[in-house]
Structure formats: structure tokens, C-alpha cells
Amino acid sequence: MSAVEAVAAAPGRRLRRRHRTVGALPKLTALLILAVIVLMPVYVLVVTSLKTVTETDVSHAWSLPGVWTTEAWSEAWRQLSPYLENSMELVIPATVLSTLLGSLNGFVLSKWRFPGADVVFTFFLFGMFIPYQAVMIPLAQLFDHVSFPQGIPRLIFAHVVYGIPITALIFRNYYATIPNDLMEAARMDRAGMFRTFWSVVLPISMPAFVVAAIWQFTSIWNDFLFAVFVVTDPNQWPVTVALNNVTGSMVTPYNLQMAAALLASLPTLLVYVLLGRYFMRGLMAGALKG
């Protein structure tokens, strides 16, 4: 549209926009109601975590704290901080390793293809649908059989292996959008497979790395099942398992549990807040050309 046409069309468009706002009112109301429903438990979570233990009974769950206190948060931090540390020791190497493996896999599955690449990829996809429960016992037996280092290393290994299908899928789909010419140009410039990956592909993989890293970080951080099964030494528990054992001395300390739950979920929340927009961009990368 030329500038002149754009100017001419402007009043009409403004009219249309106002019209749309009025028409969208019921839709917005519905969305608002749904949002409130979703956020209600979060409200209770937050409010309760800021109460004293005496105020936390079910009949007053909805009321604001009479006395605002961060007592529960301090206690939660005291109890959970070693486990938060464990979780970090688990999730950071596991995420780095599995995204790196994913990008290598995605690369050879889409850009440096080998005979049978599609068949291999199909098997990768199957891997995504194997439930944890199905492999838990064989996995534990394998670990014992090869005397794999106890605790967090086992958990890292399990998550890295389990992360291969999804990360490979993310990277493969992202790499599919990169023109083949680029790989061939690298080949003509005398680059081998690893050199092409390292110098040409890796530097332009940021969007896929963000998506895969967020995905892996979240699912590894939140995992409970593998952690409770694989890690036998309570000192090596990640925070999800430790959360289950947060206790007080006499009554059920709801305020403490709520604070602990919030504390345990803060890192994933943070990851989303910081990287969320890259996440969307990365997910969209396959859909739009250029």
C-alpha cells in the first residue's frame, strides 16, 4: 500500500478497531474469568506462605494474613537450600549436555545426513513416548551393573538420555529451515562435518538452544519420579524430592509448605521470564521463512 492510500484508509481502520474492541468484550470477560480460576490456587499459595502457622487453617484460606510475615520463607529456605543446590548441580550439566547432544543429533539428522537418517529419527521419536515407569527398573539395574557413580550423576545421565528425543526433534526442525546451500558452501570451503557444525551451524543455533534449554531445564527441574527412584542418598536429593519431606514439629505447617513450593518453582519461573520471548521466537522459527 502506498503512503497516500494508507492515509486515506486510516479513518476507516480506526473505526474498525473501535468496533472490534466492543465486539471483543464478551471474549475478554470470558478470558478474564478463566485467568482468575487458574490464578486462584496461586493466590492461596502466596497468601498462605506469608501467614503465621496459627493463621493457616482451611476456613481462613482465602483471607489475607492478619500478620504479614516472611517467617515461613526463611524456614523454607533454611530447609531447602542444600537441595536447591543439588537441583542446580543436576539441572545445569544435564541441560547443557542434552541440548548439545540434541543439536549434534539434529544436525546429522537434517543437514549432514547419513543413509537411514529418517529411520533413526523415527526411533528417536518413539523414545519420547516411553514412560519413565517403563525404564526405571532396567535403568537402576544397569547403573548397578556398570557401577555408575551414585546420586546426582545417575540422575544427570538419565535425564540426558531421556532428553535426546525431544532436543533432537527441536534442533532437527530448526535446522530444516537453514538452507542446504550453507552446508554445501562450507563443504566447498573445505570444512568437514565437525568444522561445519562448530563454525557455521552452532553460531546460528541460538533460537533452538533457547527452546531446548528452557524445555529441558523445566522438565528436569520439575522431575520427581526419576529423582526419588534413582537417588537413594537423601543428601543428594533434588529439591522436588526434598519438598515432599518439608515438615514442622507439631501441626501441618501449611505456610511452610506453600513457601517451600513457591521457592522450589522460582528458578523455572525465572527461566521463563528471562527467556520467554526467545522461546516464542524459537518455536516460531520453523513456521516462518527467513
Added chain:
Amino acid sequence: MADIVLEELSKRFPNGFEAVKRLSLAIGESELLVLVGPSGCGKTTALRMIAGLEDITSGELFIGGRRMNDVLERDRDIAMVFQNYALYPHMTVAQNIAFSLRLGKVPKHEIRERVRETATLLGLEGLLDRRPKQLSGGQKQRVAMGRAIVRQPQVFLMDEPLSNLDAQLRVQMRGEIEALQKRLGVTTVYVTHDQVEALTMGDRIAVLRDGELQQVGGPAEVYDRPANLFVAGFIGSPPMNLAHGTVEANGATAIRLGATTLPVPDEVAREHGLDAYRGRRVIVGVRPEDLHGPESGNGHGPARLPAAIDRVESVGASLLVHFAVDAPDAKSAALAAMTGGEALEATQLAGGAGSSFCASFEPRSGIRVGDALEVAVDTARLHFFDPETERTTRPSSP
């Protein structure tokens, strides 16, 4: 520098499609050979086999006398320019150009020197710190050239390097690439579907169709002595007029085109071996510029075609005049498929059975639609093809 020899090179893809069929070519040292043909003719596949990006199914490839069939692409000492430029998006212009040198373990100071030289040669000095996104199409094209040149390879391969540029820039870059190639003297194989590009740039042109070599020769040779109907129709714009005619059985050599008889000079008849076709059908070809309007006087011999003008197009330097000829159209099947719409249109204009001829006249000859006139035919420049084999009737032709 090195020569390139293709001996019966073939490519069959896993799905059974044979893209290149026993292609034999010898490309001399420092020569610029253009592979030209319609899309899907196998020219890019042939180029990719030379590059090493595609395996050779059968046949042999030699570069500089060395058999290359099983040599990895990176060891062939070849640089390639891609249609989409394929610049590394995260690298600056300087890094793009330097990449292959870095991999080749060239010392740092030498890399800097060579990148600078290349940039100067291509007028990229001011752009070395830019990224591909910040470049125009022509600049990207130059960087792609720079990436090839800086390596000082034995061979350049260029895959439709100008097809993404607008028309004006294309003409300019055409000249630049040609001048550069001459200056560097690097043996070059250049792929294009654009026959104008082929005619203007190539030392020699190889015309491909369905994976088979149709003709190879200098631009003038391919244009003036097309080996077969396909080359005749493909090279030249507007294309050569082609119609079925009959060689008169008796008397002085003459060609009957519908109701018209065109006398053919003896030496032309001899050169084209027309005696062997007496009383038989041939396909007659005449280029638009060898048809002359009444304004050009009587210097073109006695051969005349009556013409009722259907359509007049002004292309600036000349006036394209279309008229019907009551002889069956003779575009080869392949060409008809290629230019489907045009051929159909021509048939309709000619009223079904006839063909439509196009003549290139003086721009100010004042001819209008509906005019009836006699078009002079330069009979010395006629082309004849066997309707069975679609090959030229010239006896000497290979």
C-alpha cells in the same frame, strides 16, 4: 590452472531418475564454459558432480589430468558460487571471505592481505565489517565471488549466480564476472538457464536437454549453426521461427512453405545438403532478424513471404512483427512443452494448422496490425532440420 574433462559422466538418483546421461565435455585451461538449458535439464547436477557435492554414478571426471571421481570435494581445489550466495549469516564480509583460508591453515597476516586484495578487486573495501543481512543483492553477489576468488582455486563453478538479481544489475554483474574471469584466468564452469547470459559470457556454450548434451561450441557457432531443432529454438530471443516445408522435387532448389515457394541459392542448398531431401519434408528455420520489412529495400533476393500482420510489439531497439504462415508449426516437442503457453498461442493465431512467425523490423518502420505486406527472407541465413531426427540437414555437421 587446470582443464576439466568429463567422460561419459552420468548421474542416476536413487529414485531412478537419470539427471545426466553420458555427458562428455572437455573444458580448456582458463576457459569459461557455460552449461545452458531449460530447468531440469541436468546442468546443475552436472556442475554438482564436478564440485563433488553429488556422487558420480558412472563415467569419469578429470581435473588437471587427475581423476576426481573418488576425491573429496575439499581436496578438489574448487570454489563454487551459489545461486542464493550462501553467505554465512553470522560472519562479517571479511570473515566470510576468510573462512576457507582459515580452514586451510593460511597464516593470519597472509589471510588479512588476501582478503584486502580480494575486497579491493571487487569494490568491497568499505563493507568488510558488515554482515550479509546489511548488504544489497549485488553486494552479496560480490561477497560470494570474493569467497571463491580469495582461494585462488584451480576451478570456479558458478550455479546461476545472477538469477536473484534484478535485470539491470544482472547485466552489470555479467560484465564484471566475465572481466574478472578473464583477468584471473581460472577455468570456469557457469550454469544458467538464460540463453542471453550464455551467449554473452561463454567462451563456449554447452546446451543440455533432459541430461543429454545437444551441442557445444562458441556462441556464434551455436547461434548460427544450431545442431538440432532444440538448440535452434532455445538459443536466441525472440526464438527462431520454425515451420514444416517441402523441398521441391525438380528444377532449381526451392522450399515450399504452405502456398509460398522460396527459391534457395545453390550454395545454400549444397551447404545444407538439401539435394538429399528433394521431394521430402524438412523443417525450415529462420531467425526474426533475417526477415526484413519493405523499408529495408530490395537487397535481400527474391524470396518473399506474404504477411498479414497480427500483432506488433515495440521493444525499443526493434519492432517485433507477428504474422501467420500457412505451414505447420514445427517447434520440437520438448520446446513446445517448455514454452507451452506461447506455442499454444501461436497455434491459435495461425488458425490451427499454421504457424506464427515473428520478424524483427526497424523500430520506426510504421507497420501496424492489419497491414498486408511482403516480408523478404534472407535465404542465405535459412536453417534446415530433418523432421524425423530433428537434426540439422548439414552433411558436415557432427
